[in-house]
Amino acid sequence: MIPTREEAMELLLKYNESEALIKHALQVEAAMIHFAKVFDEDVDKYSIVGLCHDLDYEKYPDEHCKKTREILEAEGWDEEITRAIVSHGWGLCSDEKPESKMEKTLYTIDELTGIINACCLLRPSKSVLDLNLKSLNKKFKDKKFAAGCDRDIILKGINMLGLEKNFIFEETIKGLQERAEICGLKGNL
Numbered sequence: 001m002i003p004t005r006e007e008a009m010e011l012l013l014k015y016n017e018s019e020a021l022i023k024h025a026l027q028v029e030a031a032m033i034h035f036a037k038v039f040d041e042d043v044d045k046y047s048i049v050g051l052c053h054d055l056d057y058e059k060y061p062d063e064h065c066k067k068t069r070e071i072l073e074a075e076g077w078d079e080e081i082t083r084a085i086v087s088h089g090w091g092l093c094s095d096e097k098p099e100s101k102m103e104k105t106l107y108t109i110d111e112l113t114g115i116i117n118a119c120c121l122l123r124p125s126k127s128v129l130d131l132n133l134k135s136l137n138k139k140f141k142d143k144k145f146a147a148g149c150d151r152d153i154i155l156k157g158i159n160m161l162g163l164e165k166n167f168i169f170e171e172t173i174k175g176l177q178e179r180a181e182i183c184g185l186k187g188n189l
C-alpha cells in the first residue's frame with residue numbers, strides 16, 4: 001500500500017525522537033515535494049519517501065536502510081516506496097542503486113539539504129529565505145564546511161539525473177524556501 005502522509009509521519013515519530021533527525025526528514029521532504037512538481041511526478045510519493053528515508057537511523061544506525069526495509073515490508077508499504085528509500089544508501093549501506101527519477105532525486109538532495117541546513121544556521125537570519133545560490137556554491141566548495149555532507153554523492157546524483165548542478169542547487173533552495181516554516185528554516189525572517 002501507499003501510505004498517506006499522516007501514516008508516514010506517524011511511523012517517523014514512532015521511530016524517531018531526535019529533533020535534528022525529524023527536521024532533516026522534513027527538509028528532505030520539502031525538497032522532494034518541490035522536485036516532484038518540477039519533474040511532473042507524484043508529489044505524495046516523493047513526500048513520503050523524503051519523510052521516511054532515514055526512518056531507522058536513530059534506533060539502528062548500524063543497520064541503516066536494511067532495518068527500514070524490514071519495517072516497511074512489515075507495514076505492507078509498496079515496494080516502489082521501500083526501494084526508493086533504501087536506494088539512498090547505495091554504496092554505503094545498500095546495494096540497491098537509484099534507478100527511478102524519484103530514487104535519483106532522493107540520492108542527490110539528501111546530503112545537499114544537509115549542507116543547506118548548515119549554511120542557514122551560520123547566517124545572522126538563521127534562515128533559508130535569504131540564502132542564494134552564490135553562498136551555497138561557496139560553502140559547497142569549502143570541503144571543511146559541513147564536512148560530514150559528502151559532496152561526491154551529490155555530484156554523482158546530479159550526474160545520474162543528467163541535470164546541471166546550479167539548477168539542482170537553486171531548485172533545492174526553492175523547495176526549502178517554500179516550506180521554510182514547516183522544516184525549521186524560517187529563522188528570524
Ligand SMILES: [Fe+2]
Nearest residue numbers: 053054088089
Ligand atoms: Fe540515510
Ligand SMILES: [Fe+2]
Nearest residue numbers: 024053054110
Ligand atoms: Fe538523510
